[in-house]
Amino acid sequence: xxxxxxxxxxxxxxxxEISPDYKPGMRVPGIVYASDAMMENIKEDQSLxxxxxxxxxxxxxxxxxxxxxxHWGYGFPIGGVAATRVSDGVVSPxxxxxxxxCGVRLLRTNLTEDEVRPRIxxxxxxxxxxxxxxxxxxGKIIVSEKDLNHLMVEGAQWAIKKGYGYAExxxxxxxxxxxxxxDPNAVSAKAIKRGMPQAGTLGSGNxxxxxxxxxxxYDQAAAQIMGIGFPGQVxxxxxxxxxxxxxxxxxxxLRVMEIATTKYGIHLPDKQLACTPIxxxxxxxxxxxxxxxxxxxxxxxxxIAHWIRESFVMIFKKSAENLGMVQVYDVAxxxxxxxxxxxxxxxxxxxxxxxxxxxxxxxxxxxxxxxxKSIGQPVLIPGDMGRVSYVALGTEKALAETFGSTCHGAxxxxxxxxxxxxxxxxxxxxxxxxxxxxxxxGDVAALAExxxxxxxxxxxxxxxxxxxxxxxxxxxxxxxxxxxG
Amino acid sequence: xxxxFKIIDHTADIGIAVNGATLQQLFxxxxxxxxxxxxxxxxxxxxxxxPISISSTNRESLLxxxxxxxxxxxxxxxxVFKRFTITIFSDTHLESLCxxxxxxxxxxxxxxxxxAATYHMLSITNDSDGFHATxxxxx
Numbered sequence: 257x258x259x260x261x262x263x264x265x266x267x268x269x270x271x272x273e274i275s276p277d278y279k280p281g282m283r284v285p286g287i288v289y290a291s292d293a294m295m296e297n298i299k300e301d302q303s304l305x306x307x308x309x310x311x312x313x314x315x316x317x318x319x320x321x322x323x324x325x326x327h328w329g330y331g332f333p334i335g336g337v338a339a340t341r342v343s344d345g346v347v348s349p350x351x352x353x354x355x356x357x358c359g360v361r362l363l364r365t366n367l368t369e370d371e372v373r374p375r376i377x378x379x380x381x382x383x384x385x386x387x388x389x390x391x392x393x394x395g396k397i398i399v400s401e402k403d404l405n406h407l408m409v410e411g412a413q414w415a416i417k418k419g420y421g422y423a424e425x426x427x428x429x430x431x432x433x434x435x436x437x438x439d440p441n442a443v444s445a446k447a448i449k450r451g452m453p454q455a456g457t458l459g460s461g462n463x464x465x466x467x468x469x470x471x472x473x474y475d476q477a478a479a480q481i482m483g484i485g486f487p488g489q490v491x492x493x494x495x496x497x498x499x500x501x502x503x504x505x506x507x508x509x510l511r512v513m514e515i516a517t518t519k520y521g522i523h524l525p526d527k528q529l530a531c532t533p534i535x536x537x538x539x540x541x542x543x544x545x546x547x548x549x550x551x552x553x554x555x556x557x558x559x560i561a562h563w564i565r566e567s568f569v570m571i572f573k574k575s576a577e578n579l580g581m582v583q584v585y586d587v588a589x590x591x592x593x594x595x596x597x598x599x600x601x602x603x604x605x606x607x608x609x610x611x612x613x614x615x616x617x618x619x620x621x622x623x624x625x626x627x628x629k630s631i632g633q634p635v636l637i638p639g640d641m642g643r644v645s646y647v648a649l650g651t652e653k654a655l656a657e658t659f660g661s662t663c664h665g666a667x668x669x670x671x672x673x674x675x676x677x678x679x680x681x682x683x684x685x686x687x688x689x690x691x692x693x694x695x696x697x698g699d700v701a702a703l704a705e706x707x708x709x710x711x712x713x714x715x716x717x718x719x720x721x722x723x724x725x726x727x728x729x730x731x732x733x734x735x736x737x738x739x740x741g
Numbered sequence: 742x743x744x745x746f747k748i749i750d751h752t753a754d755i756g757i758a759v760n761g762a763t764l765q766q767l768f769x770x771x772x773x774x775x776x777x778x779x780x781x782x783x784x785x786x787x788x789x790x791x792p793i794s795i796s797s798t799n800r801e802s803l804l805x806x807x808x809x810x811x812x813x814x815x816x817x818x819x820x821v822f823k824r825f826t827i828t829i830f831s832d833t834h835l836e837s838l839c840x841x842x843x844x845x846x847x848x849x850x851x852x853x854x855x856x857a858a859t860y861h862m863l864s865i866t867n868d869s870d871g872f873h874a875t876x877x878x879x880x
Contacts, residue, residue: 328751330861330877354856354879449817460854461880500816503856503879507809510860514802527801527860671750702853 260304264288264295270324270724274308281523282311288322289658291720294712298326306333309525313338314533315345317599317606321658323613324720325667325712329353331528334612335667339659340534342594342605346522347539348531349513349546351609352592354506356546357553358463358497359430359588360636361561362647364483365568366580367490369469373736375571376467376694380737382567383465387560389458389741390698397559399455404448405440407455411551412586415558421565421583425558427626429586430615430633433554435593439544444508447545451501451552456559460699460741462706463496464641465564467737471644475730478631478649482584484731491733492568492581493645494560495638496741497590498553505549509542534607543592543607550591557586584647585634589614589664595623597659608659616650616662616727624650635727639714640666641706642688642695644734646718653725662727663718666711676704688738697740706740746774749875755853756862756877760870764800767865767872768807768835769825775808775858776822776841778878779815781850785823787840800832801863804874807835808858819844855880 265273267287272295274286286307290298298304303326310332311320317339326335331350340346372379388395397418399407407414412426412433426432458465470489473479484491498505513530516522516538522531532538561583565576572579592609599606608615617624619632628634632649639645643666654660681703688695697703715732722729749756757774761767776782793810797803814820822841829836842849856879865874 330754330859330879446813446817450813500856504813507857511797511802511806514860515798527863530860671755673748673750673755699851705853 258302260299260302262304262308270720274304276311279308279525281525282308284311284316284319286311286322287319288326289324289720289724289726290326291716294324294716294720297712301328303328303333306331307336309529310336310338310351312524313340313346313348313529313531314522315341317341317604321661323661323663324717325612325663325665327667329611331526332609332611335663336609336611337613337658337661338609339597339606342534342607345534345607346531347534347542347592347607348529348609349506349509349542350528350530351611352506352546353590353611354503355497355590356502356505356549357588358590359553359557359586360638361494361557361586362584362636363492363561363564363581364584365490365492367572369488369490369736372467372490376737379467379567379571380694380696380739382571383564384696384739386563386567387458387465387739388456389739390460394453395456397456399452401448401452404452404455407555408440408443408548408551409438410434411554412558415555415562420559420562425561425583428583429554430588433558433586435547435550437544438547438551440548442541442544443505443548447501447504447508450504451499454499454501455552456556457499458496458560458741459499460702463741465739466493466645466735468493468645468733468735470731471734472732473730475728478730481627481631482634482647482730483580483582484584492564493636493638494557494564496556496560498549499556501552502549505545509545512538512542546592550588553588554586585636587614587636595659606659608661610661612664613661614664615660616648616654617660618650618652618655621655635662637663637714637718638665640708640711641738641740642693642735643708643714644732646714646729647731648718648721648727648729651725651728654727658726663721666714666717679704679707693735694737695740696738703740745770746777748778751877754877754880756875759874759876760872762871764872765827765830767874768804769827771804771808771874771876772811772822772825775811775855775878778853779855780821780852782823784849785821786842787823789820789841789843791820791839791841792837793839794836796834798833801860801865803833803835804865804876805858805860805863808876811839812855812857821849853880
């Protein structure tokens with residue numbers, strides 16, 4: 257792969273600027289959050305070129321941003337954030353990605369490592385059978401076309417009405433698990449057909465479930481509000497998205513955008529950035545279809561959380577209430593949201609594209625409610641499979657600098673092919689077991705593609721996010737059990 | 742004759758570099774390459790016949806639409822394809838007969854889930870050896 261050799265200006269310890277002079281057509285500078293050491297790796301591929309390309313989008317405000325987990329995507333870099341003015345800016349499906357509302361949900365429990373570790377194999381096996389996962393997995397819930405119409409509009413609320421979880425879960429979910437503006441008429445028959453059998457499935461690839469142990473607490477008071485009180489406490493993390501439904505919505509609208517880009521005379525350096533004015537018919541329809549896919553993903557994580565609670569109840573013979581299985585939070589990290597932000601002292605309606613980036617709103621923001629009002633929105637940042645994960649909080653600085661956004665994970669360092677060539681899936685499984693991590697997967701060979709060494713060190717990513725102030729780290733947790741789809 | 746396709750690396754995803762003596766053959770080989778990413782093709786039979794016709798705005802989009810249609814049929818109908826015959830072909834339209842096998846987890850080894858064919862790095866070129874394309878898939 258060609259190394260990126262453009263010019264970067266170091267603004268401060270963790271911020272780098274790509275000047276709008278770098279490429280004619282850039283409307284704003286690019287800003288990348290990274291340490292010196294990370295920047296050397298980032299330059300190895302073309303992700304910085306993608307930061308510059310995103311700056312071409314009509315109506316983009318302030319900067320084309322990249323979070324510290326930046327890596328090479330298609331169109332947008334993964335870790336990319338771009339806010340476009342709603343009045344005259346564009347929306348780009350490439351700024352959301354194929355897995356619309358891929359995201360993370362975290363549950364806490366009252367259980368301790370000592371109580372769970374002796375039964376971890378049994379627990380993981382039970383969850384593996386209770387939560388459909390793996391390549392082309394299909395769900396155990398029968399969703400009719402009529403059901404799907406409700407699911408697309410209501411999101412996690414649909415699942416709760418069907419008995420999967422509690423109303424309180426919604427208070428601890430971004431957008432209360434239901435993005436407004438969803439219109440099933442904007443969704444193709446193909447997406448519906450792909451979506452019906454896959455509701456309530458984990459899928460495969462980088463999607464996983466983890467049973468984790470709290471290792472470090474950096475802010476006891478904030479952790480307490482999240483229901484996390486002591487090292488050794490058991491947590492459950494769910495990482496999945498909108499499955500084939502979201503992939504089809506993205507594919508369908510990239511075709512629409514290809515035509516719209518020409519129709520509206522938009523000049524772009526990369527076809528994968530295809531976009532349309534937010535106010536155009538095509539833009540409104542995409543946002544309506546994207547909201548359906550976002551809601552599909554929230555319903556999906558809601559069902560999965562329910563089956564995980566069921567498995568804990570079966571194994572530990574206590575009710576979910578007695579086990580204290582309360583949802584800490586649920587975040588989206590592939591999404592475009594209509595939000596109001598202050599730009600040059602004025603409130604502006606913008607469409608914030610977060611492609612592998614997480615919303616990170618501070619305390620007392622109107623979108624942060626309930627128990628989090630006083631501390632800010634929890635940000636869930638999973639590491640790669642088998643390494644540590646973090647819980648952070650949104651900050652005022654994120655709101656001021658990154659349209660209220662921070663990183664979403666570790667970010668890949670190595671291609672899947674390279675990862676697979678340099679190690680075997682079965683060795684990875686043995687290594688994890690040797691480190692006291694029980695792993696269950698339907699596809700051992702594919703484990704190699706998700707090996708830890710294929711990813712950046714999550715702790716380095718978190719340090720940059722924390723020290724640069726775009727989120728505040730609160731908790732670190734490590735897995736003792738993993739289910740990989 | 743150059744190899745019909747080879748797998749190429751991309752940090753987050755995976756791609757194929759495809760060759761064909763004609764544009765039509767390039768499209769057929771791209772489809773073979775796609776299913777090689779999804780499944781161990783040596784385990785496949787080809788007794789199921791499925792017609793696919795696609796219209797698009799230009800040949801690059803036609804290629805992406807063709808591959809995405811195959812991903813869709815695979816996911817919804819559970820047919821894994823092994824062989825492709827494109828019967829009618831222009832830059833904006835194709836008609837094909839696709840031959841494959843109903844997915845059977847007992848006989849087949851699935852390698853990975855492919856979400857979609859992307860426009861990223863997409864190019865179709867031709868020289869004295871024929872036609873060449875690079876396609877990156879989101880996985």
